[in-house]
Amino acid sequence: xxxxxxxxxxxxxxxxxxxxxxxxxxxxxxxxxxxxxxxxxxxxxxxxxxxxxxxxxxxxxxxxxxxxxxxxxxxxxxxxxxxxxxxxxxxxxxxxxxxxxxxxxxxxxxxxxxxxxxxxxxxxxxxxxxxxxxxxxxxxxxxxxxxxxxxxxxxxxxxxxxxxxxxxxxxxxxxxxxxxxxxxxxxxxxxxxxxxxxxxxxxxxxxxxxxxxxxxxxxxxxxxxxxxxxxxxxxxxxxxxxxxxxxxxxxxxxxxxxxxxxxxxxxxxxxxxxxxxxxxxxxxxxxxxxxxxxxxxxxxxxxxxxxxxxxxxxxxxxxxxxxxxxxxxxxxxxxxxxxxxxxxxxxxxxxxxxxxxxxxxxxxxxxxxxxxxxxxxxxxxxxxxxxxxxxxxxxxxxxxxxxxxxxxxxxxxxxxxxxxxxxxxxxxxxxxxxxxxxxxxxxxxxxxxxxxxxxxxxxxxxxxxxxxxxxxxxxxxxxxxxxxxxxxxxxxxxxxxxxxxxxxxxxxxxxxxxxxxxxxxxxxxxxxxxxxxxxxxxxxxxxxxxxxxxxxxxxxxxxxxxxxxxxxxxxxx
Numbered sequence: 246x247x248x249x250x251x252x253x254x255x256x257x258x259x260x261x262x263x264x265x266x267x268x269x270x271x272x273x274x275x276x277x278x279x280x281x282x283x284x285x286x287x288x289x290x291x292x293x294x295x296x297x298x299x300x301x302x303x304x305x306x307x308x309x310x311x312x313x314x315x316x317x318x319x320x321x322x323x324x325x326x327x328x329x330x331x332x333x334x335x336x337x338x339x340x341x342x343x344x345x346x347x348x349x350x351x352x353x354x355x356x357x358x359x360x361x362x363x364x365x366x367x368x369x370x371x372x373x374x375x376x377x378x379x380x381x382x383x384x385x386x387x388x389x390x391x392x393x394x395x396x397x398x399x400x401x402x403x404x405x406x407x408x409x410x411x412x413x414x415x416x417x418x419x420x421x422x423x424x425x426x427x428x429x430x431x432x433x434x435x436x437x438x439x440x441x442x443x444x445x446x447x448x449x450x451x452x453x454x455x456x457x458x459x460x461x462x463x464x465x466x467x468x469x470x471x472x473x474x475x476x477x478x479x480x481x482x483x484x485x486x487x488x489x490x491x492x493x494x495x496x497x498x499x500x501x502x503x504x505x506x507x508x509x510x511x512x513x514x515x516x517x518x519x520x521x522x523x524x525x526x527x528x529x530x531x532x533x534x535x536x537x538x539x540x541x542x543x544x545x546x547x548x549x550x551x552x553x554x555x556x557x558x559x560x561x562x563x564x565x566x567x568x569x570x571x572x573x574x575x576x577x578x579x580x581x582x583x584x585x586x587x588x589x590x591x592x593x594x595x596x597x598x599x600x601x602x603x604x605x606x607x608x609x610x611x612x613x614x615x616x617x618x619x620x621x622x623x624x625x626x627x628x629x630x631x632x633x634x635x636x637x638x639x640x641x642x643x644x645x646x647x648x649x650x651x652x653x654x655x656x657x658x659x660x661x662x663x664x665x666x667x668x669x670x671x672x673x674x675x676x677x678x679x680x681x682x683x684x685x686x687x688x689x690x691x692x693x694x695x696x697x698x699x700x701x702x703x704x705x706x707x708x709x710x711x712x713x714x715x716x717x718x719x720x721x722x723x724x725x726x727x728x729x730x731x732x733x734x735x736x737x738x739x740x741x742x743x744x745x746x747x748x749x750x751x752x753x754x755x756x757x758x759x760x761x762x763x764x765x766x767x768x769x770x771x772x773x774x775x776x777x778x779x780x781x782x783x784x785x786x787x788x789x790x791x792x793x794x795x796x797x798x799x800x801x802x803x804x805x806x807x808x809x810x811x812x813x814x815x816x817x818x
Contacts, residue, residue: 247266248266249501249504249506250266250267250268250500251265251266251267251268252267252268252545252548252549252552253267253268253269253298253545254542254545254546254548254549256298257297257298257301258298258301259298259301259302259304259305259318260301260305260311260318262298263317263318264317264318268497268500269322270489270493270497270541271322271323272295272299272302272486272487273302273306273319273322273323273324273325274323274324274327275483275486276303276306276324276329277327277329278482278483278486279303279455280329280331282475282477283475284452284453284454285448285451285453285454285475286454286455286456286475286476286477287414287456287457287458287475287476287477287478288455288456288457288476288477288478288483288486288487289457289458289459289460289461289476289478289624290457290459290478290487290488290527290626291459291525291540291624291625291626292459292625292626293540293541293542293543293566294487294488294540294541294542294626295487295488295541295542296412296413296457296487297341297412299457299486299487300339300410300412300455300457303410303455304337304339304410305318305319306318306319306324306332306333307331307332307333307334307335307337307408308333308335308336308337309333309334309335309336309371309374310336310370310371311333312332312333312334313333315328315332315333334406335406335407335408335452335453336367336371336374336400336405336406336407336408337367337407337408337410338363338364338367338407338408338409338410338451339363339409339410339411339412340359340360340363340409340410340411340412341411341412341413342411342412342413342414342415342416342417343412343413343416343417344359345359345360345416345417346416346417346420346421352421352429353439356389356417356439356440356443357388357389357439360389360443361388361389361392364383364389364392364393364396365380365383365384365392367383367396368380368383368384368392368396374403374405375399375403375405376399379399382395383395383396389443390442390443390446393446393450394446396450397449397450406452406453407450407451407452408451408452408453408454408455409447409450409451409453409454409455410454410455410456411454411455411456411457412457413457413458413459414456414457414458414463415458415459415460415462415463416458416459417440418430418434418440418462418463419459419460419462419463422462422609427609427610430609431609431610434463434609459624459625460621460624460625461476461478461604461605461606461607461620461621461624462606462607462608462609462612462621463609476605476606478527478605478624479527479528479529479603479605480528481528481530481531481534481535483527483528484526484527484528484530484531484535484538485531485535485536485538487538487541488525488538488539488540488541489538489539489541489544490536490538490539491515491523491536491537491539492536493539494515494518494539494544495511495515497544497548498511498514498515498548499511501548501552506552507551507552508555509551514551514557517557517746518539518543518544518547518561519644520644520645520725521543521547521561521562521644521645521646522539522540522543522544522547522644522646523537523538523539523540523643523644524537524538524629524631524643524644525537525538525539525540525626525629525643526538526629526630526631527629527630528630529603529630529633529638531630532630532631532632532633540626540644540646542563543562543563543566543646546558546563546565547561557746557747558747559722559747559748561645561646561747562646562649566646585615586613586615586618587658588615589615589618589619590651590654590655591655591712593619593622593628593642593651594642594648594651594652594654594655594712594715594716595711595712595715597641597642597648598628598631598632598639598640598641598642599619599628599639599640599641600634600637600638600639600640601616601619601620601637601638601640602616602620602637602638603619603620603623603630603638603640604617604620607620619640622640623640626643626647627642627647627650627651628640628641628642628643629641629642629643645725648719648726649719652715652716652719652726653719655712655713655715655716656716656717656719656720659697659713659716659717665693665697665717667720669689670686670689670690670717670720670721671720671721673685673686673689674686674720674721674723677721677753677755678721678723678724678743678748678751678752678753679750679751679752679753680752680753681752681753681799681801683753683755683801683803683817684815687757687803687805687815688812688815690713690714690717690718691805691807691812691815692812693717694710694713694714694810694812695810695811695812697713709761710759710761710807711738711739711759714739714757714759715739718739718741721741722744722747722748723743723744723748723751724741724742724743724744724751724754724755725741725742725744726739726740726741737756737757737758737782737785738757738758738759739755739756739757739759740754740755740756740757740794741754741755741756741757742754742794742795743795743796743798745796745798751798752798752799753798753799753800753801754794754795754796754798754799754800754801755800755801755802755803756782756785756786756791756800756801756802756803757803757805758778758781758782758802758803758804758805759805759807760774760775760778760804760805760806760807761806761807761808762774762806762807762808763808763809764808764809764811767808767809767813771806771808771813774806775804775806775814778804778806779804779818782802782804782818783802783818785802786800786802801817802817802818803815803816803817803818804816804818
């Protein structure tokens with residue numbers, strides 16, 4: 246009996262995955278599609294979407310040195326029965342520029358040293374295709390540019406085709422931009438900067454090029470030097486090339502269930518992970534036509550935990566993604582956001598979406614432009630395409646995993662000046678979740694809202710209050726915090742849906758309706774607003790969707806009314 250395939254969590258080497266009997270989601274049908282595109286391609290996707298293993302698979306497929314390994318590596322995959330004429334016809338030069346900034350030397354020195362190592366390895370691997378002494382001659386050349394020029398001349402003389410594959414093409418420059426500043430970044434990506442010169446050299450040397458990264462910024466700053474790239478990031482046919490479709494996830498779960506590794510119902514597991522890992526759409530043309538995409542690393546994390554533990558992980562967010570959040574903060578420069586861009590973050594967190602024009606690329610100098618900020622959030626996976634409004638896109642938070650990152654950012658902003666004891670809040674959440682004792686919790690958050698000077702720097706109003714409550718309620722592990730949920734022909738402010746999969750002991754769920762009036766208007770309008778809120782929340786509670794979401798827990802409908810910064814009235818109605 247064949248051994249159960251290992252879950253390839255954390256693995257990005259395709260040959261290793263195939264030879265060590267790991268599970269592989271077949272992405273080879275995309276190879277002919279890529280071949281039908283122009284020969285120099287860019288693709289931008291968020292972190293943890295399977296970019297590295299896809300590029301590794303491509304390298305193995307096109308590598309002339311692995312031509313005789315085709316059946317071993319690809320025989321059981323789609324491409325095994327549908328090989329293209331380009332299979333096994335290229336010498337592959339691969340770079341991973343996330344490694345290019347390592348070292349104690351100057352930027353150019355580190356970059357050159359890394360590239361030289363890769364080029365020397367290329368020469369050693371393909372030495373048999375060239376004249377004797379080829380590898381030694383490449384190694385003796387003093388710089389990466391000299392090495393590439395020599396290889397180019399030799400390959401042209403022998404009519405050898407070269408394929409350049411670059412992973413994390415923008416990582417080196419993103420590190421420079423965030424750690425050294427825009428002036429240093431500009432110097433190496435413009436005019437005669439060494440990074441720009443490297444890309445100019447590539448365009449005349451390689452028959453085909455594919456580069457992947459997470460940001461469109463470097464792409465824009467390099468394109469006048471490398472002006473033959475074709476950006477396929479938002480093209481419909483490549484929407485699902487990276488990440489997992491639901492069919493991929495179902496097949497994988499079914500495989501492990503058939504092997505006796507999983508006991509739970511497949512539909513139940515899909516229902517559980519969808520709100521956390523699914524709902525990515527990278528092409529407007531795919532909207533409402535093609536399935537949404539799962540973050541593949543998150544699915545593998547869940548699957549491994551489910552098999553190892555025998556039950557669902559209590560922490561649905563992979564702890565390793567905390568480093569991703571830190572990197573994203575640096576890349577988006579969140580710690581130094583000006584007011585306008587902070588406002589964009591708050592608005593997205595509070596409303597769950599934003600209407601914007603999606604810009605395919607823009608230079609680093611425009612990163613401070615708040616109008617371009619939603620596009621940058623889209624490329625980093627913090628927003629996805631959820632709809633259209635006229636000729637513009639509605640970009641929304643894709644899932645709970647990403648929503649938590651927004652809340653974490655807002656929480657950091659609120660905690661920056663007045664540190665509220667999160668431990669005390671967690672104790673109150675226990676009482677709210679298990680005993681239905683909600684009043685101390687909500688009054689505590691309302692009191693802290695009133696006392697928070699960091700909030701006072703913002704415009705007071707309903708959205709402001711809602712954002713503050715979302716941020717502090719998000720540390721409560723027992724509920725999925727959902728703003729603006731559509732319930733019975735209306736949108737409630739906050740719905741606290743019990744996460745019974747992980748915390749079956751939770752007995753209570755909540756709809757919160759937060760109402761605000763300026764202090765000067767409260768006397769005249771307060772009672773009318775209150776009655777409208779009560780009628781509204783009763784209407785929400787009567788809908789069949791609510792009973793479904795409550796899953797048998799006791800539902801509490803709470804109306805909170807604020808006058809200015811102060812909570813005036815709070816009741817369960």
